[in-house]
Amino acid sequence: MTIPTAPDQTLIRMPSLRAVRSFVAAAKYLNFTRAAESLCVTQAAISRQIRELEDHLGTPLFTRTGRSVELTPAGSIFFDAAQLSFLNIAQAADRIRREQARPARRQLTVCCSPAFSALWMASRLPSFFSANPDIDLNLVTTQNFLSLDPGLKPDLFITKMSRLREGYLSVALFHDEIFPICTPRYLRDHPEVASLDTMRDGTLLNLTPYGRSQVAEHVDWSVWLSMHGMSLDQRPADAPHVFNANDYNLLIEMVLSDQGVALGWGHLVEHLLRQGRLVRPVNEQIVLNDTHHYLLYREECENDEAFERFKRWFTAQFPERQVA
Template identity: 35%
Template sequence: MRRYRLPPLDLLEAFEAAARHLSFTRAADELALTQSAVSRQIAALEESLGVPLFQRMHRALRLTESGELFARTATGVLMQLQGATEQLRHIERQKTVVVTTTPGFAGLWLIPRLSSFTARYPGVDVRISASFTLVKLEREGVDIAIRYCASAVAGPQAVKLFGEVMTPVCSPALRRTPGKPLKKPEDLRHHTLLYTEQSHSAPLYDWSMWLRAMQLDIKPAAALYFSDYDQMVSAALRGQGVALGRLPLVDQLVRERKLVTPFNQSVASPMGYHLLRSETSADKPEVSDFSAWLMEEAAR
């Protein structure tokens, strides 16, 4: 048994247009139909409802009382349906890529490069979730994860974007501080060292690991601690101390001479950045485009 006993939608459209214009001719022009086709549709609707909707006079058209009531209802229903249709079409047209990664990678590497992606794909919205939480991509509706980990734990579906090298970095002004040379690793004893203190930090975040690799046992002039890596880099940019730079996260800042590497010595990290795509996003062209763009940027 049918739940709704309604007339066809094309009959409602013809009626709404005729009621609004009080003219079959103008309604026909709006709907790209003939006047006789609109007249037949209105007659079919009246027969279906069992009541007259219009008074047909010589060169004039007027709604009956039943017609006025039905016109108000039909107009409201069609407007609601039109609004819902446009909303769904907008959702369908909107292309979105949801990315999760660490705050340091997002702030120092990804976001500064995003303008090249949006210029190439202006119709795609990119939503970045910067967090150290390892989310389940399919469950959380995330398309792409860029994870900082060792290759052995990245998973067979992950693609390595690049590895990592650790070397001290500082502002050019700090390197030129009178009476505080910064020409060799031993000179770090004259300076403030910048640290991060996240519980999730890998060992190579720690200055002690780099100093041990250099076979140095020194005590710095002072130490500053920050909760996030990008905060620490911000302090280094302002000349507040020497940070342990992670390349390529700070590559751009070094190329722009906002940060300098005072020594040639560096330590290779077992960690790296790996691209992982959600299985449910495999067929989304915008996700494929973003993945290809990421690998292209990483190859630079």
């Protein structure tokens, strides 16, 4: 049994779009002859359509004095609304026509942390776009991969979690390498940071876990030093401050402005090391061999050409660290 569709009263009450188009032209030029010329119709057709619209609305839209016309108060109200609606329709139609005329494009939605986006993606994406001009990327950043906006289903995640949700496959990439970093100038002005014993007692910029519980295991100065047999509690009472923040991008900016020593995650700061903007004041580091970074992707993307091209480009950025 077919259930009949209820009448759509909004559409039923709508005036004729042809009549509205004639009205908009007449209101724009305040001249029926020019309106007729702009629409390639006769003046009589314009007059007929406007009479139809006035009958539908139950009120005059123009006052006619000889050959000139002026909008009534009701006409001004209707013109403002109708002109904006027609403009929106025309823009949408133009956009659709342009899209249809372009070669087919593919968009991939990639989700990663703000630090990975700013410190890794930003400097490397030009090479991807140069090699793949027909692929658009939609980048979404979050610190909480388990709680995204409803309806958001990224094609790819770059994360330290091997599983996030059903329907995704994972590629293990690399382990974290974590070591102290500062600027060459800071090292020159504070030679004591070239030794772990005295570095511990200097100005430390520390990444806190607040708001980062969904990123992965947390390593801060306390954890890092303890893995080298040292403790922050051993700092003297008159030691410089330890600055704490949960924004890694902020800490990197502070390091770059010579404000102290922070822990550097190798994959995030390697380009700054290559450029000479940062240095490693000591050789000590830790490598988290029990955990990886992962590229997670939707199962249905597996045979998608755009995804495969992104995957090849992305994994090629880790030739030494890639493990699977």
